Amino acid sequence: MSPAFSAVAPGRVNLIGDHTDYMGGLVLPMAIDLHTVVTGERGGDRIRLTSAQEHEAVDLALPIGDPAAVTPSWGRYVAGVAAQLQGDPGPAGAVPLNGLTGTVASTVPPGSGLSSSAALELAVALALGASGSPLELASMCQRAELAATGVPCGIMDQLCSAAGVADHALLIDCTTLQVTPVPVPADVAVWVVDSGRPRTLDGSAYAERRAECEAAAALIGPLPSAPFEHIDQLDDELHRRRARHVRSECDRVRAFAAALSADDPAGAGELMLDSHASLRDDFEVSTATLDELVAELSARPGVHGARLTGAGFGGSVVALTSPDVDLTDAGAGGRRVVASAGASVEDVADTP
Numbered sequence: 001m002s003p004a005f006s007a008v009a010p011g012r013v014n015l016i017g018d019h020t021d022y023m024g025g026l027v028l029p030m031a032i033d034l035h036t037v038v039t040g041e042r043g044g045d046r047i048r049l050t051s052a053q054e055h056e057a058v059d060l061a062l063p064i065g066d067p068a069a070v071t072p073s074w075g076r077y078v079a080g081v082a083a084q085l086q087g088d089p090g091p092a093g094a095v096p097l098n099g100l101t102g103t104v105a106s107t108v109p110p111g112s113g114l115s116s117s118a119a120l121e122l123a124v125a126l127a128l129g130a131s132g133s134p135l136e137l138a139s140m141c142q143r144a145e146l147a148a149t150g151v152p153c154g155i156m157d158q159l160c161s162a163a164g165v166a167d168h169a170l171l172i173d174c175t176t177l178q179v180t181p182v183p184v185p186a187d188v189a190v191w192v193v194d195s196g197r198p199r200t201l202d203g204s205a206y207a208e209r210r211a212e213c214e215a216a217a218a219l220i221g222p223l224p225s226a227p228f229e230h231i232d233q234l235d236d237e238l239h240r241r242r243a244r245h246v247r248s249e250c251d252r253v254r255a256f257a258a259a260l261s262a263d264d265p266a267g268a269g270e271l272m273l274d275s276h277a278s279l280r281d282d283f284e285v286s287t288a289t290l291d292e293l294v295a296e297l298s299a300r301p302g303v304h305g306a307r308l309t310g311a312g313f314g315g316s317v318v319a320l321t322s323p324d325v326d327l328t329d330a331g332a333g334g335r336r337v338v339a340s341a342g343a344s345v346e347d348v349a350d351t352p
């Protein structure tokens with residue numbers, strides 16, 4: 001069968017600003033040159049997808065039922081997106097939902113903190129014919145992830161995959177949802193280093209952390225702008241630490257974006273180390289393996305800074321380095337990544 005379309009969506013690495021998006025804070029991810037691609041043809045009343053990476057194919061009858069009940073488990077993301085599109089007449093869902101027959105191929109490693117699920121959601125959404133602005137598509141995919149996994153994730157991953165800009169990181173204000181591209185200077189390189197310990201969001205304390213932050217915010221107001229003296233006055237020690245992380249991390253995102261713009265990679269690297277310490281000590285989402293990897297990497301010549309990236313509890317470390325550094329051998333394997341454009345779909349001419 002000749003593919004009638006090819007939909008592609010990138011993974012992302014977050015340079016700084018973790019566990020801030022769901023509290024309306026600042027994040028600074030970049031879409032990367034690792035992608036999920038869905039090729040196929042639309043039509044019929046089933047969604048049938050095979051995968052180059054997964055043994056089991058997905059075969060869903062329309063209309064979609066409960067996405068969380070779908071097997072194999074990667075099909076939950078497919079079903080989550082399809083369920084949003086069939087149920088949501090909004091701008092990102094204004095499509096009569098047709099079936100689809102195609103294949104999925106991905107270079108975004110699952111469980112490594114590089115948003116393989118967001119890349120799959122965006123690629124499937126475009127494959128199913130969803131249209132809308134990057135923000136509309138991202139919001140729809142964020143709802144799909146919640147329906148598929150029950151994890152109350154923020155919007156960073158989906159919005160970065162949808163709105164990525166080549167050679168730029170994205171400064172996202174998760175209250176206003178304004179996206180400001182920030183050029184990545186030519187004299188730095190970004191590496192992702194796998195810790196070798198996969199994580200799954202639903203297996204983590206992600207929802208618990210979010211609930212702790214919401215409890216603190218209910219007492220003192222939005223955490224990204226909470227005065228530190230209000231945070232210090234919170235009775236519960238856990239609330240104080242969680243809130244201090246969110247507030248200080250937002251300050252670090254702002255300072256990091258300024259350091260990139262001022263071509264001050266050493267300053268940016270220091271902020272990454274501070275971010276890691278805050279995620280480790282105040283937010284408690286690091287692991288011994290991630291801590292050792294950050295310490296080992298940041299001691300190498302030419303490495304400006306390193307930190308866990310994404311939700312934590314395993315996954316990857318991101319490092320900012322000078323261009324001549326090679327971290328291929330680090331951890332369970334390092335890979336240099338380049339800031340890439342966001343998700344897109346194109347018709348593929350039929351071949352005779």
Ligand code: GLA
Pocket residue numbers: 017018019020021022153154155156157310311312
């Ligand atoms: C996951 C979530 C994001 C964000 C990060 C932590 O990747 O999907 O919304 O909360 O964790 O920054």
